[in-house]
Amino acid sequence: MLVMHTPPQHHIVILGAGFGGLRTALELEKRRARLKDFHVTLIDKRSEHVYTPLLYEVSTGALHDNQKFCVGELCSGVAVPLEAYPQAMRSKRLTFKRGEVTGIDPKKKEVHLKDGTRISYDDLVVALGSAVSTFGIPGVNEHALFMKCLADAFRVRQRLAEFLGAYVEGKEKRVEIVVGGAGPTGTETAAELGNFFDRLVKNGIIKRKDYEIRLVEAAPDILGIYPEKFRVHARARLETIGVILMTNTKILEVKKKQVVTDKGEINADVMIWSGGIRPLDVVKTFGLALDEKGWIPVEPSVLVKGQKDIWAIGDVAAFLDPKTGKRVPALAQATTKEASVVAENVTRRLERKRPMAFHPPSHWVTAIPLGGAYGLVDFGSWSLRGRLGYFVRKAADFFYFFSILPFGQAFRMWLKGTNVYIKND
Ligand SMILES: Cc1cc2nc3c(=O)[nH]c(=O)nc-3n(C[C@H](O)[C@H](O)[C@H](O)COP(=O)(O)OP(=O)(O)OC[C@H]3O[C@@H](n4cnc5c(N)ncnc54)[C@H](O)[C@@H]3O)c2cc1C
Missing domain, CATH: 3.50.50.60 (FAD/NAD(P)-binding domain)
Known part of the structure; x- marks a missing residue:
């Protein structure tokens, strides 16, 4: 047709x-x-149009809470029909x-x-x-989960829910999670998981010795494109919430429940790959x-x-x-x-007029949420961190929704999402 x-x-x-x-x-x-x-x-x-900066929230949002949220509610803060x-x-x-x-x-x-x-x-x-780039690393497509679209976030959520269910019933003793690639997406995903499990420990649902979260990066540092000071804060935050950083470590292969690196093998009950795009x-x-x-x-x-x-x-x-x-x-x-x-x-x-040229700014201000009510905002020569950074990021979410929806709908979307996702923060 x-x-x-x-x-x-x-x-x-x-x-x-x-x-x-x-x-x-x-x-x-x-x-x-x-x-x-x-x-x-x-x-x-x-x-649906998906607001990717909040995808990680869908994978853990209110997962530990007794109050059950349906798929629609989980999507309400990130997806526009x-x-x-x-x-x-x-x-x-x-x-x-x-x-x-x-x-x-x-x-x-x-x-x-x-x-x-x-x-x-x-x-x-x-x-x-x-699309997600796996750089041809064997086993990534077969054994890893991703964080690129809404379905990916739900797959991660499903795996975490399965583990928690089995752990509570005594069928699982321990979970080891590996996040591959420490760009903004990998780092915020690892931080979200770190904070989520930290919450579970505080709520008496899991023991600290029963889980491990590792962020593996081939480069010498995480968040390589950001200024050194920004990276120092990010590393400190990840350590506080129990994420183990493995920099200068190349992933060579992903197997079922195992990641092979140039430094040795690591157990990986859950592997989330966020190494780059193609x-x-x-x-x-x-x-x-x-x-x-x-x-x-x-x-x-x-x-x-x-x-x-x-x-x-x-x-x-x-x-x-x-x-x-x-x-x-x-x-x-x-x-x-x-x-x-x-x-x-x-x-x-x-109009038969000459086209305008795109002039990119010399610096892109970026906000990275690092688990709970903690955000890092990079303004180039200075940065904001902690709760203030988190609020800047929340405001940025709202302004995005407001830029694509009428005010009332944008506000409802932001509020609904916040209501579900804040349960972990
Ligand atoms: C988890 C995550 C977090 C991110 N966080 C941030 C952030 O905080 N800040 C930031 O600035 N950037 C962030 N990004 C990057 C940002 O999402 C992308 O740069 C942005 O989405 C690019 O916009 P786009 O329109 O090119 O592509 P997209 O937004 O990906 O849109 C492409 C669309 O094309 C559709 N499509 C693809 N193939 C086909 C096909 N064959 N037929 C029909 N439709 C098709 C897809 O369904 C999709 O809707 C993040 C990305 C991810 C994955």
């Missing part, structure tokens, strides 16, 4: 309703007076289409979906994100120019190199900062800024 929009209506198709795709749709809506007759189709294989989104935003120019993108045809200006649907476009925005396989089929790692290189306007009407933003795009020559980091913040640029440039293309 071919879905077409009749000219002169300008059809903008966005692939992926994550941080980049959703924000692009909203930014286009803001420019409706300038765009005049247009329609936006937002395509995603999932039915996409089918109802255009209505929630009162947008008549936005359609959400659920479907898996299997390819594009730049010559015919069509997107192909797995169910056979073909959708024609005038402008195409690729915002499909990234391009999605489907992007290779698009026929676009790719860089040596498989990312899509873009111009300063975020137009895909060599294309006139295909743009790429977010994790999938290799945007090189003109000041440093380095790739802009794969961050939600960078992605949402690129989304504003793409919306502006699609508008300018229709």
Whole structure:
């Protein structure tokens, strides 16, 4: 089936309703007076937009609590339903289409979906994100859990729940958890687990000697991209909540219940891998120019190199900062800024104006929650830590929801999530 929009209506198709795709749709809506007759189709294989910075909360949130929370309640603070989104935003120019993108045809200006649907476009925005990279380490795909999407967070939750159930019944004596990769995601996951088990000890549910959490990193330190002072605070916090740091340690293989490193073997009843990201396989089929790692290189306007009407933003795009020559980091913040640029440039293309260039800031302020009511915020030359850092992070969560939802809905989402997740904090 071919879905077409009749000219002169300008059809903008966005692939992926994550941080980049959703924000692009909203930014286009803001420019409706300038765009005049247009329609936006937002395509995603999932039915919800996920706020990844809070994913770790889903894996442990209220797990120890007697009060049971259903899946819907656990998701309520991280997932925005996409089918109802255009209505929630009162947008008549936005359609959400659920479907898996299997390819594009730049010559015919069509997107192909797995169910056979073909959708024609005038402008195409690729915002499909990234996949987990296992760096070819044997056994990771088979034996490790991940922390990339909502389903991953629930898998971790399930494993923890199984262990706790068996421990309480006396069928399990001890659990050893290994988190592989100490970037922001791995570090905050390890910290969340450290704090969660610490809570269980304080509540008399588990004995301290009956669990071990290790954070394994090949580089000399955790959170390698952050300033030294920031890393010192992060290390101190992890030690306080009982996370064992194993830096300068390369994971060579993951087996069932065991991780083989260059320093020896470690027991791992639960292994969570967060070693990095790689391009999605489907992007290779698009026929676009790719860089040596498989990312899509873009111009300063975020137009895909060599294309006139295909743009790429977010994790999938290799945007090189003109000041440093380095790739802009794969961050939600960078992605949402690129989304504003793409919306502006699609508008300018229709107005026959010159495109604007994306100028990334010299520093990205990042907030990392480290278990319980503790957060670290890196402002570059200075940082905030502890409870203050935690509140800054909570405020950032709210402002994100408010940027994509009407105030009332954003507040309810933030409140519902906080109500469930705060039980561990
Ligand atoms: C656990 C975790 C925590 C993070 N914390 C932070 C943080 O605190 N701060 C920060 O700045 N960044 C954070 N990030 C990084 C941030 O999530 C990414 O940089 C951001 O999501 C990139 O946005 P995107 O739009 O490129 O991709 P995504 O947000 O991943 O969106 C891509 C979308 O494309 C869809 N999709 C993929 N393939 C297909 C297909 N074939 N067909 C249809 N749809 C498809 C996906 O379902 C998804 O909805 C975190 C990431 C993770 C995993």
